[in-house]
Amino acid sequence: DGGITQSPKYLFRKEGQNVTLSCEQNLNHDAMYWYRQDPGQGLRLIYYSQIVNDFQKGDIAEGYSVSREKKESFPLTVTSAQKNPTAFYLCATRSGTSGGTYEQYFGPGTRLTVT
Amino acid sequence: AQKITQTQPGMFVQEKEAVTLDCTYDTSDPSYGLFWYKQPSSGEMIFLIYQGSYDQQNATEGRYSLNFQKARKSANLVISASQLGDSAMYFCAMREGMDSGGYQKVTFGTGTKLQVIP
Numbered sequence: 001d002g003g004i005t006q007s008p009k010y011l012f013r014k015e016g017q018n019v020t021l022s023c024e025q026n027l028n029h030d031a032m033y034w035y036r037q038d039p040g041q042g043l044r045l046i047y048y049s050q051i052v053n054d055f056q057k058g059d060i061a062e063g064y065s066v067s068r069e070k071k072e073s074f075p076l077t078v079t080s081a082q083k084n085p086t087a088f089y090l091c092a093t094r095s096g097t098s099g100g101t102y103e104q105y106f107g108p109g110t111r112l113t114v115t
Numbered sequence: 116a117q118k119i120t121q122t123q124p125g126m127f128v129q130e131k132e133a134v135t136l137d138c139t140y141d142t143s144d145p146s147y148g149l150f151w152y153k154q155p156s157s158g159e160m161i162f163l164i165y166q167g168s169y170d171q172q173n174a175t176e177g178r179y180s181l182n183f184q185k186a187r188k189s190a191n192l193v194i195s196a197s198q199l200g201d202s203a204m205y206f207c208a209m210r211e212g213m214d215s216g217g218y219q220k221v222t223f224g225t226g227t228k229l230q231v232i233p
Contacts, residue, residue: 031218042119042206042223043160050218088158094219102210102219103150106160 003027004107006091011112013085021076021110023091031094032074033104036060036087043090049074078112085114117141119207119224126229128197135182136192136227138207147211149190151181154204154226163205166190197231204228 004025013019023032031050035043045058049068063082068074078085088111092104120139128134140149151163166174166181174181182191194201207224 040124040225042208042225044223045221048218056218090158090160092160102148103162103165104160104221105162106152109158111158 004091004093004105006089006107006110008110009108011110013112013114015114016080017114018080019078019085019112019114021078021089021091021112023074023076023107024072025074025091025093025105025107026072027093027095027105028071029093029095029105030071032068033092033094034058034064034066034074034076035090035092037090037109038087046076046089078114085112087112117224118222119209121207121224121227123227124225126227128194128201128229128231130199130231130233131196133193133195134197134229136194136205136207136229138190138192138224140188140190140207140209142188142209142211144211147209149181149183150208150210150221151179151190151192152206152208152223153201154206156203160206164192194229199231199233202229202231 007022033048034046044060046064047066049055055066065077090109091107094104147168149166153161164174164176164179164181166183173183178195180193204226206226210219210221
């Protein structure tokens with residue numbers, strides 16, 4: 001079945017530790033995105049990648065890092081430099097086909113709690 | 116100024132009734148698109164409907180329709196015949212053209228929590 005997987009669903013870390021959130025897709029989509037969602041707020045873009053080996057900062061990239069070594073995978077590392085890392089993290093993809101509706105497809109999300 | 120404004124933090128609707136969720140947007144880009152997503156308590160975002168800025172007719176997808184009023188910059192979601200499974204957060208979002216790298220910027224509103232009452 002085609003889709004986006006994010007693991008784990010819940011993640012707990014101690015302050016000062018780096019943590020990597022996984023995002024894998026088998027939709028053969030070119031573009032992949034990482035969003036952060038806080039209570040009462042909409043989604044905010046952290047990083048995006050249009051193609052393999054290329055990625056760009058979004059609106060709130062500070063304290064985060066990514067890699068895109070394979071088309072299927074776009075892992076997000078939350079570093080100790082991120083001041084408020086506790087949040088819900090969503091990975092999304094979009095087909096690179098021009099035209100169409102450009103809708104994004106989302107994974108189930110990872111809820112990160114840092115204490 | 117907010118790019119996407121959803122003024123209703125929470126809404127209640129009786130089962131089988133219709134409900135309208137409001138969304139206004141702000142852009143100077145002549146080419147843009149508007150989306151609605153549903154987020155159940157499980158957390159994943161589910162795409163519902165899309166309206167392009169040049170589309171002449173309002174978009175419809177099953178029980179969902181988008182009331183697009185371009186001059187007023189509004190893109191309200193109408194859900195007909197509400198069901199208990201419609202209880203969720205609903206987000207309006209807008210894409211604004213593409214930059215030189217092919218990236219389409221997408222901005223999300225803060226969402227409306229819809230609760231369907233039996």
